[in-house]
Amino acid sequence: MLDRLKREILCYLPDSIREVILRVNRTCLEGINEIRLRIGKPIFLRAKDDDCIVKKIDGSEYILSNNELSRIFEMMCKNSIYAWQDEIANGFLTLRGGHRVGISGKAIYKNSNVYSIRDISGLNIRIARQVIGAGDSILKEIIKHKQFVSTLIVSPPGFGKTTVLRDLVRQMSNGVGEIRGVNISLVDERSEVAAVFNGIPQNDIGIRTDVMDGISKYDGINMMVRSMGPEFIATDEIGTKEDIEAILYAVNSGVKILATAHGSNMEDLMRRSELASVINKGIFENIVFLNKGR
Amino acid sequence: LVIFKLLGCTLVFGISSLIGIVLAKVYSTRVSNIMDMITAFEILYTKISYNQSTLDEIFMDIGTQIGGGVGEIFSEMGIAFEGNMLYTADELWVRVIEENIKKCDFSFDDIQVINEFSYMLGKSDIEGQLRNIDMTISRLKSQLIRAENEEKKYSKMYRNVGILGGMGLAVILI
Secondary structure (H helix, E strand, O other): OHHHHHHHOHHHOOHHHHHHHHOOOHHHHHOEEEEEEEOOOEOEEEEOOOEEEOEOOOOOEOEOOHHHHHHHHHHHOOOOHHHHHHHHHHOEEEOOOOOEEEEEEEEEEEOOEEEEEEEEEEEEEEOOOOOOOOOHHHHHHHEEOOEEOOEEEEEOOOOOHHHHHHHHHHHHHHOEOOEOOOOEEEEEOOOOOOOEEOOEEOOOOOOOEEEEEOOOHHHHHHHHHHHHOOOEEEEOOOOOHHHHHHHHHHHHOOOEEEEEEEOOOHHHHHOOHHHHHHHHOOOOOEEEEOOOOO | OHHHHHHHHHHHHHHHHHHHHHHHHHHHHHHHHHHHHHHHHHHHHHHHHHHOOOHHHHHHHHHHHHOHHHHHHHHHHHHHHOOOOOOOHHHHHHHHHHHHHHHOOOOHHHHHHHHHHHHHOOOOOHHHHHHHHHHHHHHHHHHHHHHHHHHHHHHHHHHHHHHHHHHHHHHHHO
């Protein structure tokens, strides 16, 4: 983990910050989930069950300057902030390795849409970890008569829906045992599943998966169904009217669906009219609820 | 003795003319360098506007498209920007210009315009970048008019002074 951290994240930071971060205790670094950088504030590392404040050799907190944060952001954008304008407008960047950098600052509006973020005041680097085998326990549930069936994975935020979805996409795409792999079109609106960087998915999403990255689910699903001839559409966090419209279009075109949605239980899902309509239509043969221990 | 005198006169004439031609060429090279630099900025404008490629890729492309001294500067710029994790874009631009500017015949003012372009380089959104490039192109166009005037004025003069000076020295030597 430490090598990966150095190679994929710490390389963007100035020497002075890199040095103090590497002085933080090993357990925290090995289990690191986030690095939080805020102008004029101490640097925080968030690990699984820990929250470390980065300190200098003299024991005082390392306070991040405006110049340091701008420099880090510029390095993450390969000295070309304009080239990441769309991602920045969505509030995040994806780095090599699939790590996501959340951005806070002053939002600039143009034609009622966020056009860019200026005066960056904070970055939250979320360290990506692909959990191979995260979908193992669900896999047998989504196979019927030696075929994968449409499935909806449901859980509250933070329960690992995206991790499970990613692993299922990988396994279904590669094929499982006697079951041949299927062509999957992954519509990755927030670049969280495949974590595409420079056109290359940073996570293993299988050999038969095509990715449409950074696009709305509505547009992405419609485009993929028309152009890529998928057997399955995979997408994260469905719920809006447009999402459901696109899913119905895909289903009517003979495509199966693997999707996730926020929710705690069936009642919770049925309270949301859009999701209820798609469930009532029997589009998903399986609805899997994740709990904390899975 | 006459042969030596004739040889000496020819040599003096030749060297003097050559100096004149070389000095005159500086003016014409400066004009073509500024023209190349304007073309480079126009390509940069198009690539940022339509492709939204990163600076390292664009600089490499410009380097291969333009050729000559300006092309070499952009190729070096592309190499320096690729995988850079140390310098901000403005720091790197000024650094590469400083190291490679001798490949061209720019004046002090031209170099100042080229360096001042770096202040906003890579730091803003597309609109900001395009405005910065536009402004640099129009400043370079003003420099081009000055360079063309100077070429007209001094290029011929240096060439003539070289040739005539050489002839004069040769006559004195004889």
